[in-house]
Every structure is written in structure tokens, then in C-alpha cells.
Amino acid sequence: MLRLLKLTKTYKTGDQALKAIDLEVPKGQVLALIGPSGAGKSTMIRCINRLVEPTSGGVLLDDMDLTKLGSGALRKARREMGMIFQEYALVERLTVMENVLSGRLGYVGFWRSFLRRYPQSDVDEAFRLLDRVGLLHMADKRADELSGGQRQRVGICRALIQDPKLLLVDEPTASLDPKTSRQIMRLITELCQERGLAAIINIHDVALAQMFVPRVVGLRFGEIVFDGLPTGLTPEKLTEIYGEEDWEATIEKVDEDEDVEAAE
Numbered sequence: 001m002l003r004l005l006k007l008t009k010t011y012k013t014g015d016q017a018l019k020a021i022d023l024e025v026p027k028g029q030v031l032a033l034i035g036p037s038g039a040g041k042s043t044m045i046r047c048i049n050r051l052v053e054p055t056s057g058g059v060l061l062d063d064m065d066l067t068k069l070g071s072g073a074l075r076k077a078r079r080e081m082g083m084i085f086q087e088y089a090l091v092e093r094l095t096v097m098e099n100v101l102s103g104r105l106g107y108v109g110f111w112r113s114f115l116r117r118y119p120q121s122d123v124d125e126a127f128r129l130l131d132r133v134g135l136l137h138m139a140d141k142r143a144d145e146l147s148g149g150q151r152q153r154v155g156i157c158r159a160l161i162q163d164p165k166l167l168l169v170d171e172p173t174a175s176l177d178p179k180t181s182r183q184i185m186r187l188i189t190e191l192c193q194e195r196g197l198a199a200i201i202n203i204h205d206v207a208l209a210q211m212f213v214p215r216v217v218g219l220r221f222g223e224i225v226f227d228g229l230p231t232g233l234t235p236e237k238l239t240e241i242y243g244e245e246d247w248e249a250t251i252e253k254v255d256e257d258e259d260v261e262a263a264e
């Protein structure tokens, strides 16, 4: 369903963030993308929907090469890809409901489109989604009145109301406490299962990834150095992905205050 073909990104600074990445993600598969800071995880996620423009290679979504699309066709194709960010990216002064509905607008023309009325079917679906994530009673609250976990739930609803085929998730739990992190990961993976959605979840917390996903891809210096079952992540493999020193730091991070990651 999603295929990356020799996907390469070299930033203007000369940083080779992705080096000819080949990856296939079948329909409905949820995978975790792990790797040390600077490995290219965010770049990979952003190259898929072209928030970052790939230098070369292909991004095939159901056989359509996204790298070849002009802006109109790209906007349409992006509706197939829901994006969930670490920083939630909600509009603070809008209500929960309005934030969820904004998912219907795609990435551009937000303010212009915002003045339009939403079809009742969109509003109904927004209520259904909020109910599903346990936020129905907060539909009228302003986004800036929510906790981090609640905000991330709104972000999830906003991505899902697009009715995407693929979710691109960049560190969904980096600013959340351990318990809320688990709840959010469970929610994302359950929703993917319910809806037959594929997902790439870029996540720092290896233990959390192992708990919830059937496949882990490890990136290092812009290359895939691991691709397999979470149980295959032996200490040796983790050392290969993170390097000796970084891996020690990552183990500590699992138990430590999440603020370390939030500050990044």
C-alpha cells in the first residue's frame, strides 16, 4: 500500500538525512520507527507526505508516486494521509469540535475554509470520534483548556476525520507522562485496527513500541538497520541501532522523567 523506493533526502546544509530508503508497508500494518536523534525519522515521515521535499526516489501510495504530483493533486493525495504530531498543533482558541472538524480541510486554505459551514455528516462523525476517544463531554471546550493527553486525543480525531488510509505519527507521546503515553499508544493502535489503517509511528520509547506494534523498523544515519518483530530487538540489535552509549541513555530515558524528551 505504501512503498518507499530509494527515498533520499539531502538537506541544503549537506546533511544526508535519508540514504536510499526502501520500505514496504502493507495495508493495515502499524509499524514503529525507532532510532537515535538525528537518524532521519521525522525526515522520513515528512518526506512521505512531502512536508519535506525528497531529493530523489519514490513514495508510492497505492501505486501513485506522490513525488511526481503537482500541488493540486498533492493536496488531494494528502487527504489519504493523516498526520499526528508530538506538539499536537491544535488551534488554541478554537473548541475541541472545531479543531476536529478542521481535519476536513486538509493542510491549506484553513482560515478561508473555516468560515464555511461543515456538512452535518462531518459534525456527526466528529461527535462519533470524540465519543470513541472519551472526549464527547469536552466538545465545546477550548483547546487551550485541555491536558496534554486530551490534546493528543483531539489530534487523533482530527487526523481520523480525514478518513485517511495511512497515519503518519511523529512522536505522539514525547511530552506525555508514562501512563498517558501508554493510553495514547493503545488508542492509536486500536483505532488503526478498527479502521484497517496503516501507520508509521516514530517513537523514542522502545519499550512502548514493543508493547503495541507488530513490526519495528530501526533507522541509523539515514539507513534502515533493523526491520522485524519487536521480539527481535535484542540488546545487540539495539546497540547496532543506537550505538553503545546512546542505547544506555535510551534505557534510562524509559524510566526517567519524560521532560528530557519534551525539551528536545
Ligand SMILES: Nc1ncnc2c1ncn2[C@@H]1O[C@H](COP(=O)(O)OP(=O)(O)OP(=O)(O)O)[C@@H](O)[C@H]1O
Binding pocket: 011, 012, 013, 015, 016, 017, 035, 036, 037, 038, 039, 040, 041, 042, 043, 044, 264
Ligand atoms: N530543516 C533541516 N535542515 C537541515 N538539516 C536538517 C533539517 N531537518 C533535519 N536535518 C538533519 O537531518 C538529519 C535527520 O533529522 P531528523 O529530524 O529527521 O531526525 P530524527 O530521527 O527525527 O531525530 P529526533 O529523534 O531528534 O527527532 C539530522 O542530521 C538533522 O540535523
Ligand SMILES: [Mg+2]
Binding pocket: 041, 042, 043
Ligand atoms: Mg524527529
